[in-house]
Amino acid sequence: MKFIQRLSFYLGGVSIGLIFLVFFLTGKRTQCTWFPESRVLADIGKKSIRLSPELRENLVQKDIDTLSIQLILKYGDVNFSKSDTDASPCKFYHISGREELSNTTLWVKNCERYATVEKIIYNDND
Numbered sequence: 001m002k003f004i005q006r007l008s009f010y011l012g013g014v015s016i017g018l019i020f021l022v023f024f025l026t027g028k029r030t031q032c033t034w035f036p037e038s039r040v041l042a043d044i045g046k047k048s049i050r051l052s053p054e055l056r057e058n059l060v061q062k063d064i065d066t067l068s069i070q071l072i073l074k075y076g077d078v079n080f081s082k083s084d085t086d087a088s089p090c091k092f093y094h095i096s097g098r099e100e101l102s103n104t105t106l107w108v109k110n111c112e113r114y115a116t117v118e119k120i121i122y123n124d125n126d
Contacts, residue, residue, distance in 0.1 A: 040078050045073065047115045049117065059120075062120075068104070078095050079095070089112070090111040091109075091110045103122060106120055
């Protein structure tokens with residue numbers, strides 16, 4: 001078999017595979033979480049979020065709402081050096097906000113079925 005024939009068979013198989021991927025896997029919400037930070041945030045995002053009673057009182061006093069908390073839990077930065085990942089049965093994570101929420105930090109208790117936001121820390125750099 002000549003090189004041109006082998007190349008044509010190879011390109012034909014690749015094109016059939018690409019067509020299969022485009023038609024059958026389009027629209028699915030699949031994502032790959034490769035890094036530990038994105039794995040933690042994805043795991044917390046799948047669970048129901050609870051707020052501690054102290055946090056509910058704190059939300060009334062400060063200018064932060066539950067939408068801001070959800071944005072931090074989705075797009076925040078996990079600080080593993082301040083987190084307690086060996087705790088049992090629930091792990092504690094230190095998650096900092098990005099951009100306009102950069103002065104806000106959450107302590108999150110990540111259990112098997114739910115995640116609880118235990119505390120909010122405001123870093124006033126004014």
